[in-house]
Amino acid sequence: MNLVSSSSSRAHNFVSFDGSERAQGKLEIPESAAYFQKDQFTAPQISRGAGLSYAAASFGKNICSVDHARLNKIVDFNEEELWIEVEAGISLGRIYDFLIEKKLFLATQPGHPRISVGGCIAADIHGKNQFLDGTFMNQVQSLNLFHPEHGILELSPKKNEDLFRLTCGGYGLSGNILSCRLKLKRIPSSMAEVQLKPLDTIEQLPERLKISAAASDFVLSWHDFTLKGKDFGRGFIQEGRFIAGDSVLAASKKAAEQSLDAESRGNLPIKVFNPLTIKMMNLLYGSRCGKSGSIFKMSLFDSIFPIQNSKELYFKFFGASGFHEFQAVLPEETFLEYMNGIRNYLLKHPVSITLASSKLFAGKQDLLRFSANGICFALNFERNSESPKFLAFLDKLLLECRGIPNIIKDSRLSKEIVSQAYPEYELFRSALRDFDPKRIYKSELSERLAL
Ligand SMILES: Cc1cc2nc3c(=O)[nH]c(=O)nc-3n(C[C@H](O)[C@H](O)[C@H](O)COP(=O)(O)OP(=O)(O)OC[C@H]3O[C@@H](n4cnc5c(N)ncnc54)[C@H](O)[C@@H]3O)c2cc1C
The missing domain is CATH 3.30.465.10 (Uridine Diphospho-n-acetylenolpyruvylglucosamine Reductase; domain 3)
Known part of the structure; x- marks a missing residue:
């Protein structure tokens, strides 16, 4: 394929980070930007970064993934x-x-x-x-x-x-x-202050997120969806603020030490998650925040990249069969309808939710961009024989509540759901064809969504 610059090239078995999609394609690793020469590529190809997308966005069957790992200079x-x-x-x-x-x-x-x-x-x-x-x-x-x-x-x-x-x-x-x-x-420094504020019910979330956002640089919430009755969704809001303080430069060195990748995520010989361990994990995590909340200082690195070192085990605990993330932005007006729908479903058909978390979103939605005004809510759960039924329910509820799903986080979203949820689906598709009529760039994701 490449006549000009050196690159290594080999057949490769790819897997998506969530463990759902596997495909054999080609992996090409250019050594320099000189690799990219006009009129030299015709075969289907797609760029690849760290390969950490939950969905199969940077590979596909018989597609050449061009890995940018060595094109990494400042x-x-x-x-x-x-x-x-x-x-x-x-x-x-x-x-x-x-x-x-x-x-x-x-x-x-x-x-x-x-x-x-x-x-x-x-x-x-x-x-x-x-x-x-x-x-x-x-x-x-x-x-x-x-x-x-x-x-x-x-x-x-x-x-x-x-x-x-x-x-x-x-x-x-x-x-x-x-x-x-x-x-x-x-x-001001490489330090952040993090404050956890308890949230007794999920109904309080929309108002409380806005109050926290007005006083913070970062905000997210965490909820226990393994609880039932009035406690369903109890949790806390995590407010983060930049602060002045002693620099923790050593923390930044951790950046180079992270090892998480899609290939090794499913390598644990046993699956640690089951309804009991998931319940215990939620209870333990929820107990981080006392009745009156808690406040602590940490390095900015740990605050913005919370999933590192031992916390990477969270993803490994799902085992080889993997997990689902269903992340969506809901308009504030339909958020409680969405939550009630999920609560009622879980009462009748229990699914052990490993993570339920929200962020406040603001901004215009266009093309296939995961951006809109509202509340971004993510659910994680195991991939098993029950999960397709729950996901089909979530797809339907999402459309009823006029939400948009996160395409990069969900490896099984269909063209039907995406085209109904995103008003500019056709515009994206036709703009792509106008620019690239031969559709040289392809992936499992683009084929599945008929882009
Ligand atoms: C632990 C973890 C936490 C995460 N947290 C968040 C979060 O807080 N918010 C959020 O929005 N997402 C989050 N994600 C998702 C992640 O940010 C996205 O999936 C991101 O695209 C992954 O980047 P990557 O380098 O791994 O790219 P890949 O997975 O390799 O590729 C992702 C997409 O980018 C394209 N691409 C990559 N490089 C190039 C290039 N040079 N030119 C053109 N296209 C390119 C690929 O073709 C593909 O479509 C998280 C993922 C993980 C694993």
Whole structure:
């Protein structure tokens, strides 16, 4: 395929992070950006970052996955103008390491430091501050996109604006993102203050999330969905704030040590989760927050990337059969209808929920971007013989409640659900065809959703 620059290439068995999708394809690892030459690629291909998407977004059967891992340099940096230019294969952890000593920060980041910048742009990911700083797209000042028939194009909110919108949240389907310039934010130190505030009922969540958001830099909530009756959904809101304090630079070194990957996630010889262990885990986690709440200081690294080291075991405990995440943004008006629907279903058909958590969202929904005004709510549970029935119920409830599902987190979402939930599904599809009539870029995700 490649005539110009060196790259390693081999057949590879891919698996999605949630353990559901497997496919044999080709893995190509370019050594430099010189690999991307106009008119040299015709076979189906897709970019790959860290491969940490729950859905099969960066691979597919007989598709060539172009891994950006070695295209991971910091290209330029301007401390006064507050921007950094990086190659798209760089991990968030490495950027964190580079910036933290300068008391600078990327405003929007997902929960794991191995995730790549290319993956963040292509899935237009969100952090715990979506209500304040928007999605990852809002942090991108410009980017360079390669497409074999168009060459390298510079995109920004002002230049090739439509293609910029199609590429941010475009699931890698418009081409390979080579590099980008990202906005930076000044922060007082590498410390954060975290305050847990108890929440007695799920009904209180919409109001309380807004109150917490008004006084915080990051907010999320945690709920126990294994409880029944009036206690269903009891939990806490976690408020996070940047604070001045002694720097904990050692914490940033952890960025390089993270080992989570899709291939090894299902490697434990036994499955630890079952209804009893899930109940106990919820009880233990819920007890972190006393009746009057608790407040503590921690490194910013631990606060923004909560899933590291021993906590990575959470994903491993699902075993080889894997797990589901159903994450959706609901308008505030239908949020309680959605919660009541889930509560009633679980009463009749128990499903052990390992995680129930929310974030406050604000912003316009367009194309296939996971962004809207409302409450973003995530549920995790085991993949087993009962889960398809629960998921079909959730799909239906979501449409009734006018919510949108998170495409990058759910590996079995159908074209029917996505096209009904996202009003601009057809617009996305046709914009993609206008730009790339041969549809060179493909993945299991794009084939499943008929994009
Ligand atoms: C522990 C954990 C916590 C998470 N927390 C959050 C969270 O808080 N918020 C959130 O929104 N998401 C979260 N996610 C999901 C994750 O942020 C996204 O799935 C992200 O896209 C993964 O990036 P990646 O580098 O692993 O990319 P991959 O999984 O390899 O690819 C993801 C998509 O990006 C495309 N892509 C990757 N690199 C490029 C490139 N250079 N050019 C073009 N396209 C490219 C791929 O084609 C694919 O469509 C989390 C995932 C995990 C495992």
